[in-house]
Every structure is written in C-alpha cells, then in structure tokens.
Amino acid sequence: MSTIEAPVSGTSETEIVPAGGRWSRRLETGDRLRITDLEGQQAVDFLCYGADLPLDRMNLPNTIKVNKSLYVTKGSRIYSDLARVLMTVEEDSCGYHDTLAGCCSNESNKLRYDVDTTASCRSNFIAELAKWAIGPSEIVPNINFFMRVPFREDGHVVISDGISKPGDHVVLKAERPVLAVLSNCPQVHNPAAGLKPTPIEVTVVRA
Numbered sequence: 552m553s554t555i556e557a558p559v560s561g562t563s564e565t566e567i568v569p570a571g572g573r574w575s576r577r578l579e580t581g582d583r584l585r586i587t588d589l590e591g592q593q594a595v596d597f598l599c600y601g602a603d604l605p606l607d608r609m610n611l612p613n614t615i616k617v618n619k620s621l622y623v624t625k626g627s628r629i630y631s632d633l634a635r636v637l638m639t640v641e642e643d644s645c646g647y648h649d650t651l652a653g654c655c656s657n658e659s660n661k662l663r664y665d666v667d668t669t670a671s672c673r674s675n676f677i678a679e680l681a682k683w684a685i686g687p688s689e690i691v692p693n694i695n696f697f698m699r700v701p702f703r704e705d706g707h708v709v710i711s712d713g714i715s716k717p718g719d720h721v722v723l724k725a726e727r728p729v730l731a732v733l734s735n736c737p738q739v740h741n742p743a744a745g746l747k748p749t750p751i752e753v754t755v756v757r758a
C-alpha cells in the first residue's frame with residue numbers, strides 16, 4: 552500500500568451513507584467518529600487500521616481478550632495486531648455490538664442462501680480500501696455495530712434481530728492516527744439489517 556495521506560481538515564463533517572453504501576476517512580489522534588443508526592436494526596460493518604506504516608490492522612481476538620468481552624460497548628478499546636489501542640468507544644446508546652459474525656460476502660451469500668448477490672459488505676470493503684491502496688488480503692474480521700449475534704454457553708451463535716432503535720449511536724475516539732472504514736450492510740437474507748437496509752449518519756468531529 553502507499554502512504555495514507557491526511558484529508559483536508561475541518562472541525563466537523565456529517566454525511567448520510569445511503570442503504571448499502573460505504574465510507575472511509577483518516578482520523579487523527581483525538582478525532583471523534585459518530586455513527587448513528589437512523590432507523591434502527593441496521594448493521595454497520597467496521598474496519599480500522601493504524602494510518603502509519605507498516606499496516607497495523609484491527610485485531611478482534613486482542614480486542615476480545617483485553618476487554619474480556621465477546622461484544623463491544625461503551626468503554627471498549629479496539630486493539631491492533633501490535634496490541635496498540637486504535638480507538639475507544641466513548642458513547643454507546645445501544646449497548647451491544649458484534650465481534651463474531653464478520654462481514655457478508657457474495658461468496659458466503661451463495662453458500663448460505665444460494666443467491667448470486669452483487670452487493671455485500673466484503674464488496675464494499677474491497678472498493679473502499681482500494682481508495683487507500685489496501686488490497687482485499689488485508690480485510691480482517693470486523694466489528695458489526697448495531698448487529699445482534701447472541702452466543703450460548705454451548706457455543707451456538709446465530710444472527711438475530713437487532714436491538715438498536717432509531718437514533719441509536721456510538722462515538723469512537725481515535726487514540727492514534729487511523730483509517731476507519733464502514734460498510735452500511737446491504738444484507739437482505741438475514742436480520743443483520745432488519746431485512747430492509749436503511750441509511751446511516753456519520754459525523755467526524757476533528758480534535
């Protein structure tokens with residue numbers, strides 16, 4: 552990959568990411584990223600990378616181990632391959648965000664639902680990461696904000712109806728320069744997006 556260049560800075564920017572859309576920004580230390588589930592039950596697939604080189608990727612096993620939690624919520628720290636804190640969850644009005652199910656893909660939709668999908672979070676990630684010269688092999692297991700994947704003591708997991716309400720939001724603080732990447736999940740074959748993908752709002756507040 553090439554060096555990730557800083558974007559034009561500003562104090563605050565807000566945009567609506569349409570149903571099935573994607574988004575990415577470089578964030579500097581102390582910048583805040585606010586993600587709002589405008590209509591509720593909308594999974595937002597999230598990747599995060601250290602913005603400096605060599606590429607240091609979000610690492611969910613490290614995140615789970617250090618936070619001692621299989622889900623992400625207020626106070627959770629997001630750790631990297633090198634066990635550095637990339638971001639901290641400062642606010643969370645929902646209370647539960649998945650670390651288990653990863654992203655939907657054209658291939659897994661074919662396997663699980665026998666459909667020839669063209670829209671998926673993996674396709675979104677591939678397209679969005681290409682803007683930053685990051686290839687598909689650098690896509691790692693991701694956090695799914697506002698997605699409910701309950702787990703039982705016997706190990707059983709299933710994608711369930713989300714519990715996020717219209718207007719639920721998370722605020723993530725960048726603890727170092729990072730690249731944040733979102734896919735507003737287009738899935739219609741399971742309840743990840745309430746079977747009806749909807750828009751989200753994304754705000755960056757510069758430190």
Ligand SMILES: [Zn+2]
Pocket residue numbers: 596654655671672673735736737738743
């Ligand atoms: Zn998805």
